[in-house]
Structures are given as C-alpha cells and as structure tokens.
Amino acid sequence: xxxxxxxxxMQSVVVLFAMSAIVFFGVYVVGxxxxxxxxxxxxxxxxxxxxxxxxxxxxxxxQYLAFVENALGGDLGRSFVFGxxxxxxxxxxxxxxxxxxxxxxxxxIGLGIPLGMYAGYRPHSAGxxxxxxxxILGFSLPTFWxxxxxxxxxxxxxxxxxxxxxxxxASFLGMQSSLFTWTGLGHLFLPALNLALFKLALVIRxxxxxxxxxxxxxxxxxxxxxxxxxxRVVFVHVLKNIMIPxxxxxxxxxxxxxxxxxxxETVFAWPGMGxxxxxxxxxxxxxxxxxxxxxxxxxxxxxxxxxxxxxSVLDPRVRLAAKA
Amino acid sequence: xPEAVLPAEAAEIPARGEVTWLRFWREFAESRxxxxxxxxxxxxxxxxxxxxxxxxxxPYDLRQLDILGNLLAPGSRSSTGYTHWLGTDDQxxxxxxxxxxxxxxxxxxxxxxxxxALLIGTTIGxxxxxxxxxxxxxxxxxxxxxxxxxAVLVALILLAVLGRGAEKIVLALVIVQWAYYARTVxxxxxxxxxxxxxxxxxxxxxxxxxxxxxxxxxxxxxxxxVVGTIQTAHAIALEATLSYLGIGMPLTEPSLGRLIANxxxxxxxxxxxxxxxxxxxxxxxxASINLVxxxxxxxxxxxxxx
Numbered sequence: 001x002x003x004x005x006x007x008x009x010m011q012s013v014v015v016l017f018a019m020s021a022i023v024f025f026g027v028y029v030v031g032x033x034x035x036x037x038x039x040x041x042x043x044x045x046x047x048x049x050x051x052x053x054x055x056x057x058x059x060x061x062x063q064y065l066a067f068v069e070n071a072l073g074g075d076l077g078r079s080f081v082f083g084x085x086x087x088x089x090x091x092x093x094x095x096x097x098x099x100x101x102x103x104x105x106x107x108x109i110g111l112g113i114p115l116g117m118y119a120g121y122r123p124h125s126a127g128x129x130x131x132x133x134x135x136i137l138g139f140s141l142p143t144f145w146x147x148x149x150x151x152x153x154x155x156x157x158x159x160x161x162x163x164x165x166x167x168x169x170a171s172f173l174g175m176q177s178s179l180f181t182w183t184g185l186g187h188l189f190l191p192a193l194n195l196a197l198f199k200l201a202l203v204i205r206x207x208x209x210x211x212x213x214x215x216x217x218x219x220x221x222x223x224x225x226x227x228x229x230x231x232r233v234v235f236v237h238v239l240k241n242i243m244i245p246x247x248x249x250x251x252x253x254x255x256x257x258x259x260x261x262x263x264x265e266t267v268f269a270w271p272g273m274g275x276x277x278x279x280x281x282x283x284x285x286x287x288x289x290x291x292x293x294x295x296x297x298x299x300x301x302x303x304x305x306x307x308x309x310x311x312s313v314l315d316p317r318v319r320l321a322a323k324a
Numbered sequence: 325x326p327e328a329v330l331p332a333e334a335a336e337i338p339a340r341g342e343v344t345w346l347r348f349w350r351e352f353a354e355s356r357x358x359x360x361x362x363x364x365x366x367x368x369x370x371x372x373x374x375x376x377x378x379x380x381x382x383p384y385d386l387r388q389l390d391i392l393g394n395l396l397a398p399g400s401r402s403s404t405g406y407t408h409w410l411g412t413d414d415q416x417x418x419x420x421x422x423x424x425x426x427x428x429x430x431x432x433x434x435x436x437x438x439x440x441a442l443l444i445g446t447t448i449g450x451x452x453x454x455x456x457x458x459x460x461x462x463x464x465x466x467x468x469x470x471x472x473x474x475a476v477l478v479a480l481i482l483l484a485v486l487g488r489g490a491e492k493i494v495l496a497l498v499i500v501q502w503a504y505y506a507r508t509v510x511x512x513x514x515x516x517x518x519x520x521x522x523x524x525x526x527x528x529x530x531x532x533x534x535x536x537x538x539x540x541x542x543x544x545x546x547x548x549x550v551v552g553t554i555q556t557a558h559a560i561a562l563e564a565t566l567s568y569l570g571i572g573m574p575l576t577e578p579s580l581g582r583l584i585a586n587x588x589x590x591x592x593x594x595x596x597x598x599x600x601x602x603x604x605x606x607x608x609x610x611a612s613i614n615l616v617x618x619x620x621x622x623x624x625x626x627x628x629x630x
Contacts, residue, residue, distance in 0.1 A: 015469060023481065023485070136611065136614070136615070137611070139614065140557070140561075140607060140610045140611035140614050141607060141610075142561050142564050142565060142568075142581075142603070142606060142607075142610070143565065144564075144565055144568045144569075144581075144584070145564075145584055145599070145603040145606065145607070148584065148587075148588060148591055148599050148603070149600070149603070151591060151592075152591050152596055152599075152600070155592075156591060156592060156594055156596075157594075163592060252472075255473075255474070256474035256477075259473075259474045259476055259477035259480075260474065260476060262476065262477075262480065262569070263476070263565055263568070263569065266568075266569055267588075277480070278569055278570070278571075281480075281483070281484045281571060282570065289484055293481060296477065300472065300473065304472065
C-alpha cells in the first residue's frame with residue numbers, strides 16, 4: 001500500500017514537471033504580453049523598463065528556471081493584470097468554484113441514484129424509458145446552451161432566480177460561502193443545476209446498469225428467499241454493491257467537473273477559477289494561466305490518488321499491492 | 325504481454341459481399357430510434373453540404389444585409405419582402421441562413437479533425453501494438469495521462485498556447501482526440517496479432533507495414549467506426565463550447581457555437597431566437613450522431629449479439 005502510494009506520487013511529480021514545462025514554453029510562444037500590457041503610445045525606453053520589470057527581457061530558459069525556483073517556494077509569479085501573486089488570485093477564486101462543484105455533485109447524486117435505481121428496477125416501464133431518453137439528452141446537450149436556456153426560462157421568462165453572479169456570502173465556522181445566505185443559494189441553484197446535468201446523466205446510466213446486473217445475482221434471490229422485504233434487499237444489499245463503481249467514476253469525474261466549471265462560470269458570470277482562466281487567456285496573463293494549470297494538475301493528481309486508495313477500502317477484492 | 329486469443333466465433337462469420345451489408349442494414353433498422361437518428365444525420369449533412377444553395381441569404385455578403393432589419397422576431401418580413409422564419413440577428417442577418425452556414429462550419433471542423441485524429445491515432449495505435457515492449461508502454465502511458473484530463477481542459481490549454489484561428493482549433497481537436505483512436509486500435513490489434521492469418525502472413529515474409537495495414541487494420545475497423553462516430557459528435561460539441569468561450573472559430577467563420585454566443589446578450593432582453601435556434605440545430609446534429617453511434621456499437625459488439 002505504502003509502496004503503491006509512493007510510486008504513484010513519484011509518477012505524479014514527473015507529470016507535474018512535464019506539464020509545467022510544456023505549458024510555460026507554450027505560453028511563451030503565444031505572443032508578446034508587452035504589446036498588451038504596455039500602452040501602445042509608450043516609447044522604447046518605457047517598453048524596455050516594463051519588460052525588465054516583468055522579467056520578459058531575459059531568455060526563455062532563464063525565465064523558466066526562475067519560474068521553477070519560485071514555484072518550489074510556492075510563488076508562481078505575479079499576475080500582469082492584477083499585480084498580485086497569481087497563486088493568491090487563484091486561491092481567492094477557488095471557494096466559489098468548489099461550492100459550485102460540490103452542490104452540482106449533490107444534485108447529480110441525489111437525483112441520479114434514485115432515478116437510475118428505478119430505471120434499472122423496472123427497465124421496461126414507461127418511466128424508465130423516459131428517464132433513459134432524458135439521460136441521452138443530458139449527454140448530447142452542450143452545457144453552455146443548457147445554461148443559456150436555464151437563464152432564459154428561470155431568470156428572464158419566469159423571473160424566479162437571478163441570471164448570474166454569486167450573490168452575498170456569509171461566514172460560518174470561518175468559511176466564507178454563499179451557501180449560508182438565502183439569496184446566495186438562489187444564485188447558486190441555476191449554475192449548479194447546469195453543471196450537474198452531464199454527471200446526472202452519467203450517474204443514472206451507471207446506477208441503472210449496476211441495478212440490472214446485480215438484481216440477477218444469486219445473493220439477491222437468496223435474500224428474497226430468506227423472506228427479506230424487497231425494499232430491504234434493494235436499499236441495503238443491492239445499493240451497497242452498486243455504489244462501488246459509482247464512487248470510483250464520480251471520484252475521477254470530480255476533476256473534470258472542476259474543468260467543466262469553466263463553461264458554466266462563463267455562462268453565469270460566476271466569479272470562480274474558470275472565469276478567471278478565460279479572462280487570463282483573453283489578456284495573455286501568462287503567470288495566471290500557468291499557475292491555474294499547475295493548480296489543476298495538482299488537484300487531478302491528488303483526486304486520482306485518493307480515489308485509487310478509496311477504491312481499495314470500499315472493495316476488499318481490489319489488492320493495490322498486487323498492482324504496484 | 326499480448327492478451328489471450330479469443331475463441332474463433334466460426335458460427336458468427338457472415339457470408340461475404342452484399343449479404344453482409346443487407347444483414348447489417350436489417351440489424352440497424354431494428355430500432356426505430358436509430359432510423360430516426362440516421363435520418364437526422366442525413367438531414368444535417370445535406371443541410372451543411374447544400375447551405376450555399378438552399379440558404380435564403382448569404383450571411384457573409386454585406387450587400388445582402390439590411391442593418392435596419394436587425395433583431396427581427398421569427399416570422400417577420402424584411403423590407404425587401406422576404407420572410408425571416410427564424411428571425412434576424414443583431415447585424416440583420418437571416419438566422420436560418422446563418423444556421424445553415426454555421427452547421428457547415430461546425431460539421432466541417434468536426435469531420436476534418438476526426439479524420440486527421442483517426443489517421444494519426446490509428447497509425448500510432450497499430451505501431452504500438454506491433455512494436456510491443458518499451459515503445460508500447462511509453463505510448464500507452466502518454467495516452468493514459470492524456471485521457472485522464474478532460475478534453476475541454478486539454479483543448480483550452482492548447483488554444484491558450486497556440487492562439488486562435490481555424491487551423492489552430494482543428495489542430496487542438498486532433499490532439500485531444502488521437503488518444504481515443506490509438507487506444508481502441510491497439511486493443512483490437514493485440515487480439516488480431518495472435519491470430520493464425522497473421523502468422524501465415526509472416527510466413528509469407530510480408531513486411532510489417534503490409535501486415536498492419538492490409539491484414540490487421542481491416543479487422544479493427546468495427547470498433548474504430550463506433551469510436552469515430554461518437555468522437556465526431558464530441559468534437560462538434562467541443563468546438564461549439566470553445567467558440568462560445570471566445571477561443572474557437574474566428575468571427576469571420578462563425579460556427580453554431582459562435583452564433584449562440586452572439587445571442588447571449590439578447591437573451592436577457594427576451595430576444596430568445598438568436599441563441600435558441602442555433603442550439604437546436606446543434607442538438608439535432610450531436611444527438612443523432614450519438615444515437616447512430618450507439619446503435620452501431622450494439623450491432624458490432626459480438627458480446628451484445630442476440
């Protein structure tokens with residue numbers, strides 16, 4: 001187990017370095033940030049001064065070495081646009097993204113598992129067919145367009161919920177979040193629902209497939225023969241077993257959900273990390289782009305590792321040591 | 325290590341030629357949903373191919389635009405007496421024409437990037453399966469790492485790095501997709517490599533290229549067809565998303581995603597048609613390609629054979 005984790009951590013460090021190099025050198029080729037950040041009517045001397053201030057006058061490899069050196073010390077450079085450390089900028093925006101992702105997961109699981117269980121329990125009923133048709137739509141509809149439609153219906157036509165923005169935040173146990181105010185929750189609902197749709201379709205499919213396979217197994221027949229109620233068999237015996245693949249897939253999807261929030265945040269003007277990265281790409285704010293990507297890579301690596309470990313805890317049949 | 329040889333499914337080998345196609349078609353047509361989806365795909369492809377002929381207006385010909393007739397509601401008549409069935413956008417462009425041309429660009433980008441990704445991914449996948457050993461491990465590790473990141477994120481990074489333009493977005497979509505094809509082809513090629521006909525071809529001293537492309541590749545086509553269909557739908561959706569985010573196709577070549585993005589600001593004032601109709605066109609395209617892909621998978625997967 002320990003060997004497995006250490007091996008995975010070492011691989012992760014290699015991936016991290018490779019990504020940082022690819023991204024850094026790539027972003028360097030994009031264009032000359034000076035042209036965007038220095039006023040167009042600035043004279044040569046002023047340009048040179050700005051370039052020196054931003055460290056752009058040094059050769060690429062020297063900039064990269066300085067970057068790695070600083071990165072190891074937790075400093076990923078300063079945003080050209082905001083003038084504050086890039087990592088600080090990203091961490092400021094992170095809670096907004098995380099609350100969006102968490103609520104969307106709650107929606108996806110809370111709705112997806114019951115719907116999927118029903119669809120798997122009575123696969124030929126009209127309700128099950130409607131649920132499956134809905135899940136195909138969930139896979140096919142582009143997230144951003146659904147977001148626009150949600151705004152159109154709930155904010156413009158019905159006027160029930162706000163069209164965008166994060167709303168007020170409140171402090172609870174030292175955490176700042178819009179989860180703790182009613183208006184904040186109203187602002188959160190549409191973006192979270194939008195972000196949840198794709199995962200909802202996925203959970204429905206996984207649960208349904210799990211249900212259909214598991215219901216045929218001998219232990220289910222045995223439990224029924226023993227005289228247990230169908231409810232108990234389904235909600236205790238079967239549910240436990242179908243949770244294993246769902247937990248694994250959802251764990252791995254947590255990272256992709258953070259990435260997908262880029263789209264939802266742009267649609268709903270949600271001030272999270274995703275909106276920040278789009279704005280930074282627009283303004284060629286290199287340190288922020290690089291820092292965002294490194295933060296995402298770290299998140300991914302941590303999530304994948306945790307899921308692998310969790311998997312072995314949930315399912316004793318998986319032997320990690322054998323794989324390592 | 326190559327995987328175990330599957331038992332030969334002698335009974336499953338169909339007769340050659342037309343009979344195979346007929347049987348294939350009959351199995352496909354068993355599902356009415358799949359037939360409807362196929363009709364949808366044909367409709368969308370025809371609309372995209374024939375856009376310049378059937379569109380009422382060329383939306384990029386400035387002489388045909390009437391800026392005073394902008395933001396007209398669906399069904400209203402323009403000053404020239406023409407009825408805009410789907411309304412007009414902020415520049416006075418007919419939405420129906422805009423959608424037909426946009427569909428052309430969206431499908432074009434999806435198909436072109438899909439074909440390049442297929443060619444590159446297939447070649448790399450076949451090569452990995454044939455080479456084996458460290459080369460194979462290295463290639464498959466790269467594939468694994470890439471596939472562990474969501475496509476939208478990889479495309480975003482690439483476009484942040486590459487800059488903007490039609491050829492850049494195709495390149496980004498190719499880089500995002502090749503790994504799926506490589507993985508699929510390698511998996512089927514590993515099985516095929518252990519079969520007797522490959523040994524026979526080797527005994528005849530055929531070169532690796534001939535064995536790979538003439539003998540093994542045709543037997544790997546069914547799974548490739550399925551992955552290709554579903555990936556094309558993904559590529560179209562991904563391009564639309566990137567265009568919506570403002571880092572996709574340039575303004576001069578607006579795909580459906582760009583049209584939807586243009587309508588964003590007008591949604592809040594109740595002018596829904598600029599975003600809604602391109603979205604429906606996009607939905608029809610993506611959903612019908614996905615459904616056709618699903619049905620192909622059901623037919624071509626021997627494990628699901630009834």
